[in-house]
Amino acid sequence: MTARALTPPALTLTLDTLGAWVLALVWIAPLGFAAWAAVHSPTDAVGFRLSAPLTLSNFATAWEGTPWLRYFLNSFALVSTVLAGQFLLCTLAGFAFARFAFPGRELVFYAVLLQLFILPEVLIVDNYAIASALGLFDTILGIGLPYMASAFGIFLMRQAFRQVPVELEEAARIEGCGWAGVLWRVYIPAAKPTYLAYALVSVATHWNNFLWPLVITNSAETRPLTVGLSLFAAPESGVNIAVISAATLMTVAPLLLAFLIFQRQFIQAFLRAGIR
Amino acid sequence: MTQTPDHARNHDRRRMALYGWMLASPALILLTVFAFLPAGHALWQSLFTRTTSRRPARFAGLDNYIYLFEDPTFLKVVHNNLLYAAVTIPASIAIALVMALWANQALRGRAFLRTAFFVPTMLPMIAAANLWLFFYTPDIGLIDRITGLFGAAPVNWLGQPDTALWAVIAVSVWKEAGFFMVFYLAALQTIPPDLREAAAIEGASRATYLRRVLLPLLMPTTLFILVNALINSVKLIDHLFILTKGGPDNASKLLLYWIWETAFSYFDRPAAAALTCLVLLVLGLIAVAQFRGLDRRIHYR
Numbered sequence: 001m002t003a004r005a006l007t008p009p010a011l012t013l014t015l016d017t018l019g020a021w022v023l024a025l026v027w028i029a030p031l032g033f034a035a036w037a038a039v040h041s042p043t044d045a046v047g048f049r050l051s052a053p054l055t056l057s058n059f060a061t062a063w064e065g066t067p068w069l070r071y072f073l074n075s076f077a078l079v080s081t082v083l084a085g086q087f088l089l090c091t092l093a094g095f096a097f098a099r100f101a102f103p104g105r106e107l108v109f110y111a112v113l114l115q116l117f118i119l120p121e122v123l124i125v126d127n128y129a130i131a132s133a134l135g136l137f138d139t140i141l142g143i144g145l146p147y148m149a150s151a152f153g154i155f156l157m158r159q160a161f162r163q164v165p166v167e168l169e170e171a172a173r174i175e176g177c178g179w180a181g182v183l184w185r186v187y188i189p190a191a192k193p194t195y196l197a198y199a200l201v202s203v204a205t206h207w208n209n210f211l212w213p214l215v216i217t218n219s220a221e222t223r224p225l226t227v228g229l230s231l232f233a234a235p236e237s238g239v240n241i242a243v244i245s246a247a248t249l250m251t252v253a254p255l256l257l258a259f260l261i262f263q264r265q266f267i268q269a270f271l272r273a274g275i276r
Numbered sequence: 277m278t279q280t281p282d283h284a285r286n287h288d289r290r291r292m293a294l295y296g297w298m299l300a301s302p303a304l305i306l307l308t309v310f311a312f313l314p315a316g317h318a319l320w321q322s323l324f325t326r327t328t329s330r331r332p333a334r335f336a337g338l339d340n341y342i343y344l345f346e347d348p349t350f351l352k353v354v355h356n357n358l359l360y361a362a363v364t365i366p367a368s369i370a371i372a373l374v375m376a377l378w379a380n381q382a383l384r385g386r387a388f389l390r391t392a393f394f395v396p397t398m399l400p401m402i403a404a405a406n407l408w409l410f411f412y413t414p415d416i417g418l419i420d421r422i423t424g425l426f427g428a429a430p431v432n433w434l435g436q437p438d439t440a441l442w443a444v445i446a447v448s449v450w451k452e453a454g455f456f457m458v459f460y461l462a463a464l465q466t467i468p469p470d471l472r473e474a475a476a477i478e479g480a481s482r483a484t485y486l487r488r489v490l491l492p493l494l495m496p497t498t499l500f501i502l503v504n505a506l507i508n509s510v511k512l513i514d515h516l517f518i519l520t521k522g523g524p525d526n527a528s529k530l531l532l533y534w535i536w537e538t539a540f541s542y543f544d545r546p547a548a549a550a551l552t553c554l555v556l557l558v559l560g561l562i563a564v565a566q567f568r569g570l571d572r573r574i575h576y577r
Contacts (some may be wrong), residue, residue, distance in 0.1 A: 020378035021385070023371075024392035027450065030407035032393060033418060037410065092304035100296030101289070108304065115311045117563035121532060122555050125539040125548045126321075128404040134466030145499050149306035179295055183446070188489050208400035211532075215540065226402045230517055233406050241410055248406045252399050259398045263391065266398070270455065271462050 013136070015195050024053035038245040045242040058246035062232075067220050068250065071228035076139050078213075079203045085148035086202055087195065094148070094157025095183055097167075109158075124215050132217055138218045147206065153198060156272070160194035161187050195270035200262070209257050225251045315556060322549035327429060333546070340550040350551075352526050353534045356441055360530060361509035365443050368452040369501055373494075376460030377486075390461075397455040405518035408447050409434075412519070437527035440520050442526045447515050452508060456501045463497040464490075503566050510555055531555055 037045040038059065044052035062068075096102070097109050120127060123238045127146050128137075136142030168186050177185060187197075210226040217223045223231075229251045261267050305457045312372065322340050323334040344350045411418045412433040420430045433443045467490070475485045490497075513532045516522055522529030522537065525533060529537075531551065540547035 013381075016378060016381060017383045020383050020389050023378070024389045027454065028392040028452075030404065031291065031399070033410060034407045048416075048421060076446060089303040089306065092299040096296045096299035100292050100299065102293035102296030104294065105296065108300065109304040111312075112304075112307060112341070113567075114386075114563060115307055116309045117507070117559040117566075118315055119511055119559065122535070122559070123311070124536060125545065125552060126317045128311060128539075129309055129317065130314055139471070145306070146310035149303040151307070154303060158525075175333065195388075197430075204398060208280060208398075208402075209386065210400065210402045210517070211536065214517075226400045226514075229400075229406070232401050233453055233518065241413075242408055245410070248403045252403050255398055255400075255415065257393070259395070260391070265396065267390075267458055267461075270397075270458050 001169055014101060026144055034245040034248055037242050038249050039221070041243060042242040045245070046240070054191060055061040058242045059250065062243045062247040066228060066232045068228065068247075070220055070227075071223060071225045072138065074222055075207055075224040075226075078143055079206045081140055082147050082206045083199055083202050085144060086150055086153050086198070089149050090157045090198075091155045091188065097144075097154065097158045098161035099187075112151045112154055118153075120146045124212060127212070128215050132216070137216060140222055140224050142216050142276030143209075143213045143224065144206070146212070150202075153202075155169065156198055157191065160191035161256040164190045174255070192274065197272040198263065200266055200269035201272075203256060204259075204266070289312055297320065318549040318552040318556070320549075320554050321546055324546055326544055326546050328352065336546070340546045341554075344547065344550055344554075349526055349529075349534075353529045353531055356529055357531045358510070360441065360448070361443055362507070364448045364452065364509060365502070367445075367457060367503040369498065369505060371449065371453040372456035372459055372501070375457040378456065380464045381558055390420075390504045393454040393457050395454065396451045397458075399451075399453060401512065401514035402518060404451060405447060405515035408443075408450075408515070409518060414445055434520050435524055437525050440524060440528040443505070444515060444519060445531075448508075448512055451512070456505070459497050459501055460494065463494050467493055503562065506562050507559070511558065 029124070039054045039056065040049075041055055041057070042054050049171060075271065093112075097112075098107065131142045131145070132138060134142075137143060164187055169182050172182050172186050207224075208226060209224075213224050214227050214230070220228070229247060232247055284459060292499060320381060323330075323336060323338070325336045327333045379393060381391045383389065399407075413430040414420060414435070415430045417433075419433065420428075424430065431439065433439045471489055471493075472485065478555055480488070503553070513530050513536075516528065516533045520528040522533050532555070535548050535551045536557070538544050
């Protein structure tokens with residue numbers, strides 16, 4: 001892979017390595033600084049004393065400062081609810097668009113694709129009115145429901161199902177399967193990689209989502225981590241840098257760990273799922 | 277199949293259609309409730325005056341839109357968002373390309389490089405903003421400490437109108453570049469190595485190879501990334517809640533944040549609805565362009 005005849009190889013490679021490392025260090029610096037600040041006493045963190053002793057007290061202070069456990073559970077419940085809903089709805093709709101000819105299919109599919117651009121984020125005010133009218137204000141379901149019929153998910157599942165050879169379906173039909181049996185025995189197993197990719201992107205997106213949960217929640221009983229963190233770290237609450245760092249690391253830890261373990265899958269998933 | 281009587285085939289077709297609609301309907305109902313209906317609701321509400329305790333809403337035609345265009349804050353916010361997009365989009369795409377070119381080479385510590393570039397993408401924007409807050413804090417923040425070494429005076433990056441928007445832009449670029457890098461990286465890996473060798477034999481320099489070979493081949497990826505970047509330039513505002521709250525003096529306020537503020541701080545729903553409609557109109561135009569672009573790409577295949 002070296003750039004043999006294009007430029008003197010050794011020099012270019014060194015310069016490239018140097019540049020890449022500088023950029024990488026700049027990119028990881030905010031996280032690195034937070035990790036450093038989180039394990040130092042607040043005065044040492046502010047004073048930026050590199051040789052200061054390490055401490056874990058910031059994590060204890062942050063943990064006691066607000067109901068994190070509740071927020072973790074809420075975020076967990078939220079991503080599970082959204083994922084389950086998306087799998088169910090997008091599987092059914094994707095299957096319909098991939099394998100059933102019905103009048104108006106093309107037109108309806110275009111309408112679905114339009115939703116890629118009607119961002120739920122832009123519709124917060126009106127979605128708020130609708131979710132409240134449905135009695136979903138300050139519920140986990142209220143945070144998740146607007147995202148469940150994801151146009152992207154429908155598109156993704158339709159593509160995956162279309163790639164399944166029709167012969168497999170015909171074989172299953174000869175065995176006596178109805179459409180539900182065909183879907184369950186043939187199409188869903190064949191689309192496993194797509195489901196995994198979709199799941200990773202969906203979990204990452206909704207674990208990190210902020211604006212809509214902020215608007216639609218009002219109590220610690222439903223608030224996800226992101227909203228909890230924003231309240232905890234608000235300047236009015238008078239918490240210091242070291243403690244905020246500790247809290248921030250706590251909130252990003254689960255997803256970050258998952259990312260480091262499943263790095264390859266995550267990158268593949270984001271490739272498959274450009275539009276989230 | 278040819279022996280199947282006509283009415284049986286018709287029956288089959290009707291059943292297929294019924295099942296198709298049945299399977300699609302749960303998703304279609306939710307899409308209607310949380311995308312099409314609210315969009316229509318926004319359009320409808322934007323044509324009425326504000327409801328107050330004394331006066332019910334009355335039809336106002338395009339008044340809300342006219343007020344908006346007369347509102348200096350609106351013009352300021354639109355200007356901010358245009359500047360934000362005009363800087364964030366090319367900067368993050370260019371950095372993403374550089375990252376991908378590096379991450380695609382056999383450099384020392386490639387695994388670390390890829391991880392470092394991509395990690396910001398995985399962080400919640402709200403947490404990322406917390407981390408950046410320490411960099412921007414005047415006097416004690418990391419940036420001021422570093423510039424202080426060279427004798428520069430401390431700067432209140434987030435607190436003064438001249439720098440606040442730029443500080444927000446920097447965070448967005450940092451967050452987005454690694455995400456876009458992944459798409460470039462994938463595209464680079466599909467480019468056959470023969471091309472590079474052929475270019476080398478022809479005596480082409482690295483810059484020529486990049487400009488004449490790589491960039492044209494990466495064009496479809498660039499278009500795809502561009503659409504994502506355009507959408508994100510409206511969507512990404514979480515960091516405003518931590519960093520600047522749109523201030524000082526609206527210097528860093530972006531459209532979506534302004535919609536949120538208009539609706540939930542000033543309770544001016546009609547104005548928020550008019551803003552929503554304008555943003556949706558712009559996104560709709562992007563959608564049309566995107567679908568046309570997609571069509572063309574499909575024809576090439």
